[in-house]
Amino acid sequence: MAEEKTELPGSECPFQAAMDLISGKWTMSIINTLMGGTMRFKQLERAVTGINTRMLVKELKLLESKELVHRQAYATVPPTVEYSLTEKGRALQPVIVAVQQWSGNQM
Amino acid sequence: MAEEKTELPGSECPFQAAMDLISGKWTMSIINTLMGGTMRFKQLERAVTGINTRMLVKELKLLESKELVHRQAYATVPPTVEYSLTEKGRALQPVIVAVQQWSGNQM
Known part of the structure; x- marks a missing residue:
């Protein structure tokens, strides 16, 4: 039986x-x-x-680790936390516009 | 405790x-x-x-059900199957170009 190609991380392909x-x-x-x-x-x-809350917590942690979102905590009482896009995250604007156009035309 | 917002299918948002x-x-x-x-x-x-094979089988079935890929089977011996993009799938070209440009600039 042909050897099953193991699923490699896709990182080899940009x-x-x-x-x-x-x-x-x-x-x-x-x-x-x-x-x-x-x-x-x-x-x-x-x-x-x-x-929902659980999913957003998980996704924000992931986005922060991928350097797409910046998390800023303030030592107020109670503490406040704000989220914003990094430069790398903001650079996804053209991808978002392309998806919106595809969605408008095809769905 | 504030009622946990259940995760709805995203379909409400285009x-x-x-x-x-x-x-x-x-x-x-x-x-x-x-x-x-x-x-x-x-x-x-x-x-x-x-x-890998298992993942590609699963993804192609999904892509066919989403009408992004067309599957064409031929009654040859053994049978041959070919995959191609539907018009809806091909219309994703600008999204792909935008991701490639983002990847080139940001990674």
Whole structure:
């Protein structure tokens, strides 16, 4: 039997490496929402249709580790946390516009 | 305790509905590869870096159900199957170009 090709991380292919960063279910919707500017957690949760608290917490941690989102905590009482796009995250604007155009024409 | 917002299907938001169609880990790499033209399974498996047989079978079924890929079977002996992009799949070209430019500039 031909040896089963093991699934390698896609990083060998630059395109797949890019998709690995942005292909999470909610990733691009969160980035699209933050294009509007800095937001707090509850604002984001209300703005991203369909997401719940647990999923948003997980996705924001992932986005921060991928350097697409910046997390800023303030030592207020109670503490406040704000999320904004990094330069790398904001540079996804053309991808978002292309998806919006495809969605408008094809769906 | 504030009632936990259940995770709804993103379909209420057109952008999220579009991302639901294209945000699979290998989805856009398969579509990008088929931009080159009709291919058979083994050609596709070799061309999509890092994917394995089981994953490609699963993704192609999904892509067919989402009307992004067309599957054409021929009653040859043994039977041959070819995959190509539908018009809806081919219309993702600008999204692919935008991801490639982002990847080139940001990674």
